[in-house]
Amino acid sequence: MEFLWFILHNVAMRKANCTTCNTVIPLSSAYRVDDAVYCEACANKRFNEVKAAGKVPRVTTITDPTICAKCGLDSGNSELSLTAGLPFCIPCSQTVMERPFPTWLKGSLAFVFALLLVALWHGRPYFKTGKSLARGERLLEQHRYAEAIPYLQPVLQSAPECEKCILLLAKAQLLTGDVEAAQKTFGGRTQFERNDLSDEVLQIWDRAVRAIDTAGEATKLSDQKKDEEAAAKMNQAATLYPEMKGLSITAEYYDAAVAFDHKDYNRFEQIAENAWKQQPDSAAAVAMLASAVACQYAITGDSSYRRRTEELLERARVLAQPSPDDQKKYLEYVERIRYRLQSREIIDKDEYDRRFRQNLPNKGKG
Amino acid sequence: MFFIPGFVISLFTFPGVIIHEAAHMLFCKIFKLAIFDVCFFQLKNPAGYVIHENTKNFTAAFFVAMGPFFVNTALCIVFCSAAFMPVWELQIEDPLAYFFYWLGLSMGMHAFPSTQDLKGIWALAPGEAKRGNLLAILSYPIVAVLYVLNFGRIIWADLGYGIAVGIVAPLAIFKMLV
Numbered sequence: 001m002e003f004l005w006f007i008l009h010n011v012a013m014r015k016a017n018c019t020t021c022n023t024v025i026p027l028s029s030a031y032r033v034d035d036a037v038y039c040e041a042c043a044n045k046r047f048n049e050v051k052a053a054g055k056v057p058r059v060t061t062i063t064d065p066t067i068c069a070k071c072g073l074d075s076g077n078s079e080l081s082l083t084a085g086l087p088f089c090i091p092c093s094q095t096v097m098e099r100p101f102p103t104w105l106k107g108s109l110a111f112v113f114a115l116l117l118v119a120l121w122h123g124r125p126y127f128k129t130g131k132s133l134a135r136g137e138r139l140l141e142q143h144r145y146a147e148a149i150p151y152l153q154p155v156l157q158s159a160p161e162c163e164k165c166i167l168l169l170a171k172a173q174l175l176t177g178d179v180e181a182a183q184k185t186f187g188g189r190t191q192f193e194r195n196d197l198s199d200e201v202l203q204i205w206d207r208a209v210r211a212i213d214t215a216g217e218a219t220k221l222s223d224q225k226k227d228e229e230a231a232a233k234m235n236q237a238a239t240l241y242p243e244m245k246g247l248s249i250t251a252e253y254y255d256a257a258v259a260f261d262h263k264d265y266n267r268f269e270q271i272a273e274n275a276w277k278q279q280p281d282s283a284a285a286v287a288m289l290a291s292a293v294a295c296q297y298a299i300t301g302d303s304s305y306r307r308r309t310e311e312l313l314e315r316a317r318v319l320a321q322p323s324p325d326d327q328k329k330y331l332e333y334v335e336r337i338r339y340r341l342q343s344r345e346i347i348d349k350d351e352y353d354r355r356f357r358q359n360l361p362n363k364g365k366g
Numbered sequence: 367m368f369f370i371p372g373f374v375i376s377l378f379t380f381p382g383v384i385i386h387e388a389a390h391m392l393f394c395k396i397f398k399l400a401i402f403d404v405c406f407f408q409l410k411n412p413a414g415y416v417i418h419e420n421t422k423n424f425t426a427a428f429f430v431a432m433g434p435f436f437v438n439t440a441l442c443i444v445f446c447s448a449a450f451m452p453v454w455e456l457q458i459e460d461p462l463a464y465f466f467y468w469l470g471l472s473m474g475m476h477a478f479p480s481t482q483d484l485k486g487i488w489a490l491a492p493g494e495a496k497r498g499n500l501l502a503i504l505s506y507p508i509v510a511v512l513y514v515l516n517f518g519r520i521i522w523a524d525l526g527y528g529i530a531v532g533i534v535a536p537l538a539i540f541k542m543l544v
Contacts, residue, residue, distance in 0.1 A: 085420075
């Protein structure tokens with residue numbers, strides 16, 4: 001039965017004659033080369049001939065409207081309906097028009113979608129860190145260095161190996177004068193990938209280190225009682241690294257010491273007033289001003305200077321209260337300033353110590 | 367430029383190939399075009415294909431050809447954006463982030479439509495443009511650029527596109543959101 005069906009269908013299929021060899025071939029296996037019909041072998045031969053002649057042959061396959069283009073089912077003499085221009089049997093027509101996505105692909109796409117959600121969820125903390133980094137960076141661009149630090153610090157905690165983050169935080173710290181914090185941020189690291197940022201930060205770092213070294217030399221000179229050289233060095237350090245306010249304040253104290261040495265009490269008072277304006281809550285600044293005003297009293301005998309000295313000493317006492325160290329210093333200088341008020345004699349700390357505190361090793365000026 | 371066999375590249379970026387073909391098929395289904403044969407991935411050239419009915423409908427032809435470009439690019443942007451911060455900005459060694467970045471790059475690398483797909487749009491565009499079809503007019507520069515980039519595949523233009531999309535787009539999104 002099956003054999004009979006096969007014979008019938010093969011008999012029924014459309015045939016064509018090859019233009020060259022005249023062989024009868026099934027239409028569905030024939031080829032058209034430039035409008036002539038060929039069997040496969042002759043089509044290949046013709047194709048090469050046309051190509052050799054320098055032309056581009058047009059080759060098309062020929063469809064037999066009685067044979068399904070997908071499964072090859074022969075429908076005998078009846079032509080199959082065309083789907084997308086090709087003859088298909090009904091099941092194949094349905095397949096090509098409604099081809100479903102394979103199950104494995106649906107599963108894979110669902111997996112990719114799930115991965116997408118995981119990726120976004122996983123990226124959230126990094127996004128937050130990145131946001132903090134961008135804000136810090138923007139504040140740095142606006143020269144708001146102190147404000148940038150709280151944004152950049154958590155970034156470095158999350159990304160300790162991030163060179164850019166290290167450099168940005170160190171830059172913010174250095175430009176607010178906090179060399180110690182910048183050193184901690186570098187964490188002993190000295191090598192960075194060479195770029196504009198690393199060049200800039202390492203230059204600031206170098207400037208800060210040179211200023212601190214110079215300040216160290218100034219301190220040594222001050223210890224050796226070379227007040228003028230010490231003040232010059234400290235001013236040099238303050239100019240080199242103006243971001244570190246401590247250097248310019250110390251330079252003012254050193255300048256005050258030089259003015260005291262030269263008995264230039266007007267200048268001493270002027271410097272002390274200036275220092276107090278800059279640090280109104282510093283017990284040391286108030287004490288220096290009290291010392292300068294007491295010098296003016298000693299020179300002029302004007303009681304208004306004496307009253308102001310007393311007021312300043314009281315303010316210094318209040319300001320020194322929270323710190324045991326400041327309290328200790330207060331007790332040391334209040335005694336000397338009171339002596340200056342009572343005796344109207346201006347002597348430096350060394351002389352005072354020599355006269356009244358022979359057992360106490362101390363250093364200092366007015 | 368060093369040579370790496372195409373099948374090796376396809377193997378290492380297979381998710382992009384599968385998504386590319388799935389996008390072709392999706393748009394064929396959306397525009398109700400007959401799909402004669404599909405291969406989502408193979409270690410041969412081409413790495414995947416969708417043989418579908420030709421259409422004279424420009425919109426259908428455009429989206430079937432360009433669908434993978436849009437879908438793969440969008441997925442590349444999302445995956446790379448999620449992994450951009452740890453990989454590029456924060457230098458955090460997070461294997462999961464690197465996995466997502468690879469996934470994004472593989473999508474971006476296979477975003478380009480084939481020359482065959484572009485030829486289809488190119489053939490229909492002049493007639494449609496004459497009729498004032500805005501999509502056809504807009505398609506000219508896109509198709510021209512993609513056509514040139516397709517030739518650039520021999521010098522890794524597809525990888526270059528993936529990396530560019532995987533860096534520039536997340537950066538732009540980030541700058542926009544922050």
